[in-house]
Amino acid sequence: MTAKEGLLMQQAYHQVAKYKDKVENDPYRLNYHLMPPVGLLNDPNGLIQYKGVYHVFYQWNPFETAHGAKFWGHYSSKDLVRWQEEPIALAPSEWYEKNGCYSGSAVEADGQLYLFYTGNVKNGDGTRETYQCLAVSSDGIHFEKKGPVLKLPEGYTAHFRDPKVWKHADRWYMVVGAQTLDEKGVAALFTSKDLYNWEEVGTIAGSGMNGLGEFGYMWECPDLFHVDGKDVLLVSPQGLQPMGHSYHNLFQSGYFIGELNYENGTSLHGDFVELDRGFDFYAPQTFVDDRGRRILYGWMGMTDDAEQFQPTIANHWVHALTLPRELRLYDGKIFQKPVVEMEELRENQVVVEKAKVDGPVVKFDGVRGASVELLLDSIQVKEGTFAISFRNEAVLCFDADKQEVSLERRNFKTSEPEIRTCHLAAMSKLQVFMDHSSLEVFINDGEEVFTLRFFPNPEDESISFLGKAKFDLYKWDIGRIMMSEELR
Template sequence: MVVKEDLLLQKAYYEIEKNKDKVINDPYRLGYHLMPPVGLLNDPNGLIQYKGVYHVFYQWNPFNTSHGNKFWGHYSSKDMVHWKEEPIALAPVDWYDKNGCYSGSAVESDGRLYLFYTGNVKRKDGSRETFQCLAVSSDGVTFEKHGPILKLPKGYTAHFRDPKVWKKDEMWYMILGAQTIDKQGVIALFTSKDLYHWENAGKIAGAGMNGLGEFGYMWECPDFFHLNGGDILLSSPQGLEKEGDLYQNVYQSGYFIGEFDYENLKYRHGHFTELDHGFDFYAPQTFIDEKGRRILYGWMGITDDTEQYHPTIYNNWVHALTMPRELMFKNGRVYQLPIEEMKTLRKEKVVMNHIKIEGNEVQYDCVEGKSIELIVELLTVGTKEFNLSFRHEAMLSYDPSKKEISLKRRNLKTGYLEKRVCKISNLSKLHIFMDCSSLEVFINDGEQVMTSRYFPNPKDQTITINGDAEFNLSKWELEK
């Protein structure tokens, strides 16, 4: 098995080296986001600050830009801004994970780093098996696999994955995204005293619970944490039907706010709220750092029928992670803010105060770029739409009469414009991070967020403004 693993790792590293020039020189390569060195990246995994160093693991297929057998890629950083590519953490070579080391989480115990992940096994008849597995490290870089620590319990299909582990007092808790045998999405809970032996504690959320009716056929990538008085469950339900402007993507990611009874292992919660209203956001995961901040990364992608049309596939890579975001819980909802460290990338500041536009379109030579940060503070808003156009390929609009913000971009498959919408009672501030091929829009200091990839002409750096508004504007070029 050691020889087999060595050969597979050598093959993966060869793919990185072989494609290095093509990947690095891709005009859509992002300036301040985590991306794969080659191949396909999706879910963030194992987020943790261990021995003072931040670690981000991620789902990765180094051999193709499709969703094949997944490895765990690995980046580390001292500041969440400048990153180091670490050796591959997990490779799918063992009997219990031979068809993929699927998503999971990380914890620290007794000075060691523990990775929990789902081992995926496909049988010859097309069916699958699933195992929750453990790997342990003393240095945060090299990992020893300990194999399965939890097998599939009765009552669930093999869609049973993505373990998220945390500790409360002297007990460890694990939740998993699951599908019941009657094809309903749920969250399953397990408990342990030693991280190796786990007891089934039943379901804590899902279809038919806490006032929910049917709510998707599978809940992926769960996370659970306490934040400023609320017990918050993140999940990514699959199979939700569109409801007006809600649930517009093929899969959704959002949260429930409630109260967890640790004595009786019951969770009471309210309604489901989407975390992001853009085109490309899925499988978010959080961790708490040494400063006490709850920080989130998401996959800046989605598995839909446009995925195969990403232009970066031509250069043998696809997808990225979002910027790291600090979470706040206030006014009954989760707010997302860029982490403070992002300010260290700022350079060449431009400030323009009391700009007034009345139906006309304006373009400022000093407000352009490929990798920039833009803050627009509204002083007054008129009765007409207020629009920002990004490099002639995406447009952000606020309609005060409808109290909504819309984001439009060109569909990669059809070439037609498509739109996502979020409701906002009163727009006061837009905080926009535009990278070479991404947009992350923080509305009213993180009350709402819209995240999307887009692929403009690489030579176009134009930003135009039109509509009816008066505002202050600040802009920074951002260091790569």
């Protein structure tokens, strides 16, 4: 560790200590999601299970609740339930990363943990430089920077970032989010035998390729993996225009399903499908654990003009990560379900068998709270609408006649209602995780998912049902994930 890196880390720890009480006493602080100890959190990074321990790194600006020179924060867990805050993994101390250690990924090789990330440089004349960098650890906690291992290739602007690395057969591969010189978003592929020396394979997908028309000016945070017999490319394109019910956030995140030819770098894929239909979901990344599960985390946030109006900013923190979700592929569609370990946090079960809703507002005894899980099973909605109001601040509605499901909240900036909608032929099962200021809604075992932040009156713990429906109802309180701080 250089002296400058050590100084930056100590300054960050000072910020954590300075605002510790204010952050922890915020009524919108979450119980069972990973959050920054202070400042701003965005993309999940370096997801991996290393030597039996789960590691989640994340983009972090400890000095303000705005986007700036990012660090890599770090949490670890043995069970995906109880988490420990680890020392800072990366600080932007070197010339090749002076304006931020941007997003990247992790792999294990020869018993060591390798972090790949983008070094971001902004020059005084307004130009940018980008470097794909490497840091290595033998214990998963302390990292030695090796510097840039891939410089900007020809044909791309300096918007070239977020390396995701994996092994296929006997070679390593890296996919990078990129922008071509004519400002089209693409995913670029590279290969290496030793993780240090990388060769360009080519552009495997992008705007104007593989049957796509114009599809954004930049593709961020790519991830390519094999699941249930298919190759899946996750990507977060910027610059898509709204189309029907799709693409209504400032930036989108979704996937293509197809097949990558590793020999010549060509790929075939189908249509782009959004991963999450809600307001606050971006930059997802996946990894495989020792049980063979493909697990995803996303950033439960969005960089838009309402971001700086979130009330937690007054208490010097903003944003969180989603729950860990297991991915499966069924009939050409990605399904997402919360990992089964989340059930360990359930407390105080309430059961309402054969619940019936037939009226303007129905409430059930014991079905309330700010940190809860709801499960509605064997749902029957034959006609009309069925809705759930969460703490009088967000409403989920299924319209059986239109075959649509929607989620509504108030905009952070304008306080006006805003809505996200998608097509849904039927709703038979609903699993909702509410955590003080977040909602994650999993429909039909993850066929569709809605994620959002919302900020109700902290005293309001009401959950109301409206319309006409029958179902079996289960409710649990959800406890804290018991994070402990690493001694510094």
